[in-house]
Amino acid sequence: MKISILIWIMFALFSQSQNPTTLSLQVTNVKNDQGLVRVLLFKGEAGFPDDTEKAFKSASVKIKDGKAQVDFGAVPEGMYAISLFHDSQNTGKLRTNAFGIPRDGYGFSNDAMGMFGPPHFEKAAFKVTVGKNNVSIKLR
Structure with a gap:
């Protein structure tokens, strides 16, 4: 009985290592290749959409041919x-106009x-x- 349980546990651990849970993101419709795409x-x-301290992971990636991959x-x-947003001038912040409307591309999962x-978090x-x-996100 103990041996069968041990074998079952080893099989479960082996099968998990064969199928890790991974996440990748494709960003499209980036206006130009200048700057970076900043992703949270x-x-x-908690913290969604812009609190970097509460983000699970973050990334800043280069753009190539109007696309970015994370x-x-x-x-x-x-x-x-x-x-995410396109930080075209590499300032680390989303640039907005006087009315608070983004001047650079931005997006959310589910294109929410x-x-x-x-x-809201639920939509994204x-x-x-x-x-x-x-996941893929098309910048607005």
Whole structure:
């Protein structure tokens, strides 16, 4: 009995190592290749969409041919949301006009939109499951 349990546990660990839970992101419709795309990945609504301190992971990636690719690597299963913007002048902040309207491209997972501001976490949330997970966001 103990041997069969040990074999079952070893099989479960082996099969998990064969199918890690990973997340990658493809960003399209970037206006130009200047600057970086800044990305925040949130696991839960706390801090979404712009609190870098509460983000689960973050990334700043180069742009090539109007696209950017982010590989977050291994992430636990669960509900996540992504917010991002094109930092065309490499300032580290989203540039806006006098009315607060973004001057650079921005986006959210599920291509979610808010009425007068960013969407709520629930609109942008997606589920990460065992295996390879791919998300794409088209900048506005």
